[in-house]
Each structure stands twice: as C-alpha cells, then as structure tokens.
Amino acid sequence: MTGTLKWVLLALSLSLMLNVFAAGHFVGERKPPPPTGGDSAGAWVSRLLPRDVQDQIPPDARKAFRQTMIGNRQSVRQARQDLKTARARIVEELKRDDLDAPALEAAFADMRRATGALQNNFETSLVAALATMTPQERLKVAKRMTQRGKRFNGKRRGDEGGNRRPPPRENGIND
DSSP: OOHHHHHHHHHHHHHHHHHHHHHHHHHHHHSOOOOOSSOGGGGGGGGTSOHHHHTTSOHHHHHHHHHHHHHTHHHHHHHHHHHHHHHHHHHHHHHSSSOOHHHHHHHHHHHHHHHHHHHHHHHHHHHHHHTTSOHHHHHHHHHHHHHHHHTTTTOOTTOOOTTOOOOOOTTSOOO
8 A cells, every 4th residue: 555545544534433423422412311310210200390490499399299290190191192182183274275263273272271281280299399398498499480580581582682683584574
C-alpha cells in the first residue's frame, strides 16, 4: 500500500467509528432510562407531577400518592382507552366528506368524559397524598404551584411580547 492509501483508509475508518459513536449516542438519548430503585411497577406515577412540585412533597406522601394511583390503575387504564377511542372517533368524523355534527359532538362529549375520569383519578390520588402532609408541607407545595403559574406572568408559552411577530401563514400574509 502506498502512503496516501493508508491515510485515506485510516481517515475512513476513523470517520466510520465517529459516526457509529454519534448514532449510538443519539439513539441512547431518545430511549427513556429504566426505572431505578424501589417500586418499579409504580415508576410511571412519578412522571405525573412536575419534578419541582414533587420535590416539595415528603417521601411518605409521595408513597401515598403512588399507592393510590397504582390502586386506580385499572380505572386509569380504562379512561385512557376511552380517551384514545374518542379521539379516534373525532378524527374519523373529521375525515368524512359529509360532516355529521351530532356524531362529532358525541365524540367530543366522550372525550370530555374520559379526560374528566383521568383528572378525577389524579386528583383523588393527590388529595390522598396531601392529606398525609402537615400544613407547613402543604404550604410549600402551594407556594411552588403558585410560582409555576407565575413563571410566564399569565402569558402562554411563546408569548414573550416585544416586537416578535407570529410566523407567517401559508399564504404569507399575517393579520
């Protein structure tokens, strides 16, 4: 082999290794980490509350929340399935050539019921956890929840104000 060919092969090999490493890194970031320690059956519950609010709840109250949510697992699963079915019905109604308004309204009503059932399960579990806390601990949670609401000063995300304009519409004209 000539000297130039060796350098080209070395550069290609190095490039291939770096590409494989980078691809592995990006694929690894997209995969959620496995649950760590303790009750892995209830690991999904820890994703229901924002982390900064969770940090204000003592471990025994978090455990009460987790246990209540795990106890409600079947009704949560059913409500999620009902929500998925209602959303699919809405999409199917919207795809129809002739809009059936009563059927679409019924699908939206089913979606509201399923969303309400999910919300009810969550709130019931949260109340069970909050009931185990002292008034001072609940005050910390309340303060943190209030701070979360004030983060954007009543504005929606993306409404930073100033002279920012919305992105152009498809026709290129903004109102």
